[in-house]
Amino acid sequence: MSVVPVRAANPTIPRRRPSGWARFMERESTLAYLFMVPGGLVLLLFMAYPFLLGIYYSLTDKTVGFADFEFIWFQNYRFLLEDTIFLRTVQNTFVYGLVTVPFKLLLGLGMALALNQTFRFSRFLRAGLLLPWIVPTAISSLAFLMLFDSVSSPITWLLRDWGLIGAADRINFLGSRANAMASICLANVWRGIPFFAVSILAGLQAVSPDLHEAAALDGASPFQRFLSVTLPTIRNIVLISTLFSLIWTFSDFQLIYVLTKGGPASSTHIFGTYAYETMGFSDVGQAAAIALSLFPVLAVVGILLLRYIRAED
Amino acid sequence: MVGSNSFGNRIFRLYLPLAFYAVFLLFPFAWMLIVSLKPDRLLLDTNANPFFLIGATIEHYRYLFTETEFLRWTLNTFVVTVGATVLSLLCSVLIGYALGRFRFPGGNLWGVVIFLAYLVPPTLLFIPLAQVVSRFGLYNQYWALIFTYPTFLIPFASWLLMGYFRTIPVELEQAALVDGATRFQAMWRIVMPLALPGVLSAGIFCFTLGWNEFLYALVLMGSGEMKTVPVGVVSDLIRSDVYQWGSLMAAGILGSVPVAIAYSFFVDNYISGLTAGATKG
Structure with missing residues (x-):
């Protein structure tokens, strides 16, 4: 000026x-x-630059503490193809995403439909039920760490009290791969439901009551009306939320870090935790390759997402 | 349609589902609260009913404040979160304004770039970022997180604000220009006040996302007394296989309070922000 x-x-x-x-x-x-200069500068220095640097590191044998390192082309990636822990990591990541997202979607949809009705204290309840999504995941995961503890779990106590398991029986919620994956998925579903519920709830505001009434007059059952009136209106929101949730779940870290750290015996790693552990062994090149292996998956989901977002506009 | 609003119908379509969700979603919080107030003596007794709270004590909270670095972690988290929020808001208001209101060649493309930047998770970047941050001499300093949190805050906040700025009629601004205002005056006096609710939403979002962040805080600022609350609680309070459940859950409750407060004041902004981010541009 x-x-x-x-x-x-x-x-x-x-x-x-x-x-x-x-x-x-x-x-x-x-x-x-x-x-766009100030924001662009921050993103350039702390996002674009590290991203390119990460690609470069993943093609080298760089380690922490040593200045010298060599360019080794795709050796890090080739190593991963024969690394059984990595192959299990890929498997776990897909199980984690593809099992939890449908549950989150369906339960979130149910919650949105319930909250969309008029009842007393609806504002209060709506706010309260969003808490799992608001609170730091590392912290809520601590609650689950105790709920899944082999000694202190109140779930075990309840099952004993109801006589479903023996008085001295323990459940190792996090002690085997199958149990641990199931426990992790449950905690993830718990955290993700409110996101779907709130997104879909916003979509439900756009559903035309006139159309519902007309369909009802024509003799459509509530379920038919849901399919032919409600669902088409919220279709895009459902798709977009699902894709977002897939990305976040595939790239999760803290929930698994707190609950199992990838254990027992490295059997519940996903990309983030395995890359972190590898970096702990100071193998930067290898760790960068692990993290970047997630990129193609994210890119596919991201491109789909972009298409739906633009359709929404 | 007969009786669709009857009480029996409402039980199945409203009360039962709501009860299920309330119990499922809120139980872990209730559990944290119970454990945080329970004397150690009862916590160790595996035969006692764990849901009852007898002889409540604030011992675990006292321990947290006197025997651990919890207060310091809270201060760290606060400094970092506020710093990153302010920086992100400044950048995002400008970007959101540029992409939301200016017509210029490449405008749409930059919008797409911002959106794609939002999709890049910390998981993908933390390894090289650790090298970058230490190369810049920022490792284990507040700046390490104040500069890196915006990498996920700016894309989101810009996207949200871009949508918000678009809803403000261009005519208002044009009228001001015709009346002799400069562009900056029109922006500052006319558009910004109208965009304030959007800026507020974006701010709350940045605050909660910053407060909750874990991976960058663990990797870039995880040593000594520079830990944030989530990192400090997870890495310092879990010391061995014998868990100090009482103080862990007390830390969980206290660590959730700031975001819960920030969000309860602005719950409507929060919800509209969440859905704006999730559903449209």
């Missing part, structure tokens, strides 16, 4: 087009790019 005095003081700029610089500054494209 200090443009005006500068121009007044400078006699070489003809008075007839006083706004050369000012006009340039007022042009929308100039301003737009100017506005």
Whole structure:
């Protein structure tokens, strides 16, 4: 805004087009790019640069603490193809995402339909039920760590009390791969339901009550009305939320880090925890390769997401 | 349609589902609260009914404040979260404004770029980012997180604000321009006040996302007394196989309070923000 005095003081700029610089500054494209500089700089330095650096590292044998490292092409990736822990990691990641997302979607849909009705304290309940999504996952995972503890679990106590298991029996919720995966999935579903519920609830506001009434007059049952009136309206929101949730679940870290750290015996790793563990062994190149192996999966989901988002616009 | 609003019908379509969700979703919090107030003597007794709370004590909370670095972690988290939120909001308001209101070549493309940046998870970046941060000399300093949290906060907040700025009629701004206001005056005096609810939503979002972040905090600021609350609780309070459940759950309750408060004040902004982010641009 200090443009005006500068121009007044400078006699070489003809008075007839006083706004050369000012006009340039007022042009929308100039301003737009100017506005994007601060944020762009942060993203460039702390996102684009590390991303490219990560690709580069994944092609080297870089380790922590040693300045020297060599370019080894795809050796890190080739190693992964024969690494049984990595293959199990890929399997776990897909199980984790493909098992939990449908449950989150269905239970979230149910919650949205329940909350969409009018009842007392609805605002209060709506806010309260969002808590699993708001609270730090590392912290809520601690609650699950205790719920799944082989000694202190209240679930075990309940089952004993009801006589479903023997008085001295223990359940090793996190002690075997199958049990641990199931426990992790349950905790993930718990955390993810509110996201689906709130997104779908917003979509339900757009469902036309007139159309519902018309369908009802034509003799459609509630379920038929749900299929032919409600579902088409919320279809895009459901798709978009599902894809978002897939991305977040595939790239999860903290829930598994807190509950199992990838154990027992490295059997419940997903990409994030396995890459973290590998970096702990100071093998930066290998760890970068593990993390980046997730990229193709995310890219596919991301492209799908972009298509639906644009359709929504 | 007969009786579709009758009480019997409502039980199955409303009360039972709501009861199920309330119990399932809120039980872990109730459990944390019970355990955090329970004397150790009862926590160790595996035969006692674990759901009852007899002789409640604040011993675990006292332990947290006097014997651990919990207060320091809270301060760290607060500094980092507020810093990252302010930086992200500044950048995002500008980006959101540029992409939401200016027509310029490449505008749509940049919108797509921002959206794709939002999809890049920390999991993908944390390894090289650790190297970058230490190369810049920021390792284990507040700046390490103040600069890296915006990598996921800016894309989200920009996307949200871009949508918000689009809903404000261009005519208002044009009228101001016709009346002789400069572009900056029109932005600052006319558009920004109207965009304030959107900025508020974005701010709450940045705050909760920053407060909850775990991976970057673990990798970039996880040593000594520089830990954030989630990292400190997970890495320092879990020391051996004998869990101090009482103080762990007390830390869980206290660590959730700031976001729960931030969010309860602005729950409507939060919900509209969440859905704006999830469903449209």
